Amino acid sequence: MEESKRVEEMNYFELIAWLGIGSSHPGGFPATKQNLGIIRVKPEEYVLDAGCGSGLTACYLAKTIGCKIVGIDINSQMVKKAALRAEKEGVSHLVEFRVADVHALPFSKNTFDLVIAESITVFLDKAKVYQEIYRVIKPEGRVADLEMALIKELPANLRRQLEDCFGSGTNPLLFEEWREAMTQAGFQDVEIKNAQPLTNRGNIILNELKKDWLLIKDLTEKVSRQPGLLPRLQKNAAFMKRYQGYFGFGLFYGRKPTPQRMGIRDWIQRIVRKKI
Numbered sequence: 562m563e564e565s566k567r568v569e570e571m572n573y574f575e576l577i578a579w580l581g582i583g584s585s586h587p588g589g590f591p592a593t594k595q596n597l598g599i600i601r602v603k604p605e606e607y608v609l610d611a612g613c614g615s616g617l618t619a620c621y622l623a624k625t626i627g628c629k630i631v632g633i634d635i636n637s638q639m640v641k642k643a644a645l646r647a648e649k650e651g652v653s654h655l656v657e658f659r660v661a662d663v664h665a666l667p668f669s670k671n672t673f674d675l676v677i678a679e680s681i682t683v684f685l686d687k688a689k690v691y692q693e694i695y696r697v698i699k700p701e702g703r704v705a706d707l708e709m710a711l712i713k714e715l716p717a718n719l720r721r722q723l724e725d726c727f728g729s730g731t732n733p734l735l736f737e738e739w740r741e742a743m744t745q746a747g748f749q750d751v752e753i754k755n756a757q758p759l760t761n762r763g764n765i766i767l768n769e770l771k772k773d774w775l776l777i778k779d780l781t782e783k784v785s786r787q788p789g790l791l792p793r794l795q796k797n798a799a800f801m802k803r804y805q806g807y808f809g810f811g812l813f814y815g816r817k818p819t820p821q822r823m824g825i826r827d828w829i830q831r832i833v834r835k836k837i
């Protein structure tokens with residue numbers, strides 16, 4: 562992010578990239594750790610972190626499990642910070658970060674054993690994202706997406722305020738709708754794990770951020786250089802606090818099925834369908 566861009570002009574992704582926030586998802590890094598306890602990544606698995614941000618989760622996985630990971634993010638600032646983190650944490654040999662769009666992933670089909678995502682699908686077209694993730698996962702591979710979810714329908718005026726805080730297109734689904742979106746893309750046995758309300762421990766995110774060396778390094782200086790920063794962060798926090806009763810989050814966890822083997826009857830049906 563160029564120094565000249567004002568906080569007021571940055572979109573939400575540019576803002577968190579500029580801040581270098583490492584765990585910008587509901588529940589923060591503690592939720593990531595809980596989810597990883599459920600997912601149980603194996604050292605031999607090849608993992609994609611879709612929308613990896615500044616790479617905190619990917620580097621943690623590499624350090625603790627020793628698996629190979631690719632992190633992609635559309636924001637080049639994020640990717641630079643993630644690569645720096647990997648270097649500083651001594652895991653560059655395991656983690657690779659690339660600029661890429663989750664709607665058109667630069668990987669062949671059936672590449673990954675596991676795709677993790679944390680607070681990215683909520684901002685995007687769910688069907689397109691899940692179809693693309695499905696494509697790059699191997700049969701029997703897993704998808705694990707931590708997203709904000711609605712506990713009850715959000716009135717239109719609050720939807721507008723939410724978009725005002727986090728950007729247009731921000732669209733959390735009800736818990737069951739998330740499960741349905743994943744199922745529609747072809748995933749099987751989709752489960753909702755670790756579902757919880759967004760409590761005022763939402764500040765847990767800020768607390769975690771304070772422990773993140775990458776962020777705290779220059780936060781004070783950024784606040785003094787950009788007077789609009791604190792009011793903007795406070796506005797988002799105040800909205801979430803006031804309407805927290807609407808919001809929760811959970812891990813949406815599914816599996817890509819093994820392709821059905823085609824029998825002679827399937828071949829005949831396919832030929833007949835083509836001729837009609």
Ligand SMILES: C[S@@+](CC[C@H](N)C(=O)[O-])C[C@H]1O[C@@H](n2cnc3c(N)ncnc32)[C@H](O)[C@@H]1O
Nearest residue numbers: 583584585586612613614634635636662663679
């Ligand atoms: C709320 S942040 C979450 C980052 C990270 N997963 C985390 O939990 O800290 C959302 C991230 O998604 C990235 N993003 C947004 N749209 C994207 C897209 N179309 N393809 C890839 N990344 C995208 C943003 O740049 C941002 O880093």
